[in-house]
Amino acid sequence: MSDMITADLVDLDLSADTKEAAARSLAERMVAQGRVTDLEGFLADVAAREAQMPTGLDGGIGIPHCRSAHVTEPTLAFGRSASGIDFGAADGPADLVFLIAAPVGADDAHLTILSSLARQLMNADFTSALRSAADAGEAAALIRGEEAQAEETPREVSGASAESAELSVPGGTGGTGGTDGTGTGAASVSRRGAAESGFDDSAVTPAAASAGVTAVSGADAPDAPADERPFRIVAVTSCPTGIAHTYMAAESLENAGREAGVELVVETQGSAGFTRLDPAVIKAADGVIFAHDVPVRDKDRFAGKPTVDVGVKAGISRPADLIAEVRERAARGEVTAGAPAAAGTPVERAGDSGDGYGTKLRKWLMSGVSYMVPFVAAGGLLIALGFAIGGWEIDKAPSVMDHFTWTQIDSWAALLFQIGGVSFRFLVPVLAGYIAYGMADRPGLVPGFVGGSIALTINAGFLGGLAAGLIAGGVVMAIQKVHIPAPLRGIMPVVVIPLISSAIVGFLMFVVIGKPIAEAQQGMTDWLNGLTGTNAVLLGALLGLMMCFDLGGPVNKVAYTFATAGIAVADPSDSAMKIMAAVMAAGMVPPLAMALATTVRSKLFTETERENGKAAWVLGASFISEGAIPFAAADPLRVIPSSMVGGAITGALAMAFDTTLRAPHGGVFVVPLIGNPMLYLVAIAAGVGVTTALVVLLKGLRKPATGTASADPTASTEAGSTQTEQQPVAA
Known part of the structure; x- marks a missing residue:
């Protein structure tokens, strides 16, 4: 704790009249001590956390806090206000304000010590002592627990035991920080x-x-x-x-x-x-x-x-x-x-209990997509390898069950192609099954898979799988609401729910909605096949924007799923393969551009970001858009728009160049399987160049944060520290 707060981080005459001003005043002290590298970025993370839930506590306490990429080490700042500051507590303003700053990826021992302050705030003796502290040094010592060394007996209200040495615990009476840093x-x-x-x-x-x-x-x-x-x-x-x-x-x-x-x-x-x-x-x-x-x-x-x-x-x-x-x-x-x-359902276990229907619907769909993507990647790459080894006629090869010669390369190519084809046939059933799973947990799997298989049978395709999954989940949820006598509950998940839900879903898919969905699927396929010229280029630009908007998030997955659904058939059209090529090319742009930017203008990035840039070369080349997330998290207003511009250019050029791709993944490693591979690489290079130029330009225009001290001119104020989440952690 002694490293976390000093007298310089204490303000006993905090004059701020709003919580934002209070956070800024205390954060400026952190910046002056080199604990925070980017004042505005850190305050944005504090505000984002505050927006989730007010941090005012009964008893006149405000405890704004966040984890941020702009924090160099776990830090506490303390302010005492004579007039009080509104932090949203039910009993009124706070006169004791603690600003807790934790870096992304802080070690467990530091987080444990931070948590001990939270426990100690429930101790009235501790808060009273802070209210009467005569100077900043005394207040800092109280928080560090230095005065508690003479008190070896436990306090009833503190939560410390007699056998616990009261070191590194705020007030000496908390209960989470140990002397060895192990909690x-x-x-x-x-x-x-x-x-x-x-x-x-x-x-x-x-x-x-x-x-x-x-x-x-x-x-x-x-x-x-x-x-x-x-x-x-x-x-x-x-x-x-x-x-x-x-x-x-x-x-x-x-x-x-x-x-x-x-x-x-x-x-x-x-x-x-x-x-x-x-x-x-x-x-x-x-x-x-x-x-x-x-x-x-x-x-x-x-x-x-x-x-x-x-x-x-x-x-x-x-x-x-x-x-x-x-x-x-x-x-x-x-x-x-x-x-x-x-x-709760898998979606409810992974989300917030207060999610609205729209948010839940998106999560249900993403649940299905997340389970489908591995089948897409495995099946698509196996099919692509089959074509690469055996040529474009390999799809006409007889079954390897009937004809397989160990010494013939064509037999191995046919084997790869046919294994990939089997994997692809799972796409729609898996999509439907796990949408239903996201809605109703395991009871939704059987009707979901049945409905997805029916969608495949009646040529309702990807749209049919979506509908089947939602219907199956809804039917199971409705059945679960029916009051069942206790003696029958044991057979419900094994017999009754699968039987009734599968029958209802099958009836609806075969008789009621299957044909209209199949016609809609065919209509969409025909529309894609008819795209030429300007329309195709615009579609490529739109898909490129989507791929680079959230770098592996829901919007990115929508574009990727749209592309993979088009090639998840035995004989995909040229338009579908063009869309797949545009999507993969655009998805490679952000990480490659960040890697290039950290190479050509390294002084605009922190040491950590430069290290991440080295990894981004490989991630980008492998079509892993998430390689750009650390950069987007640290500086979203510059990185994300720049990536979207570059991705749109790449997607548009890929469509204009008539490049095609049968494999749903692989990056540069499947370039030999791409139609017009040289032009494909030109499209990627153009997008990477544009994104790199924009990022370098925008970062070069940014003014350093006032008061930031750093001996390393390449660190501190230019881009902040990085993190491995999709968004800055303000939670």
């Missing part, structure tokens, strides 16, 4: 909670202790009769950042549990990762509390128990109410449903 303070919290709540302290496992959870063996306390022991609760806390609210909610719930006389064990799913509660602890629990703003990981572990599910701030502000509510539900016998229902 031993978290183990202290767990042991304290175990001892005070009646758990067998000897049953705390090292792995669980290091992660801040109490693991109880199934041999001792869990077997005690319920009427002879306190009520037992397991809880999970998590927030978008996993630094502050996650641990504050945990501390608040633990304190309330002790006051209520219940045994309460918390699993904190924070930025430093998490260790699952021992299954014996969950089994022995009488109730469950979820206080979270991101999906609870492995939620199905807690199925079949009385459950209260709220946002993380409720865990901080009203923990006693949550404990009372879960006890009331237990008394009424309310429990969650079985594992599939409790776990």
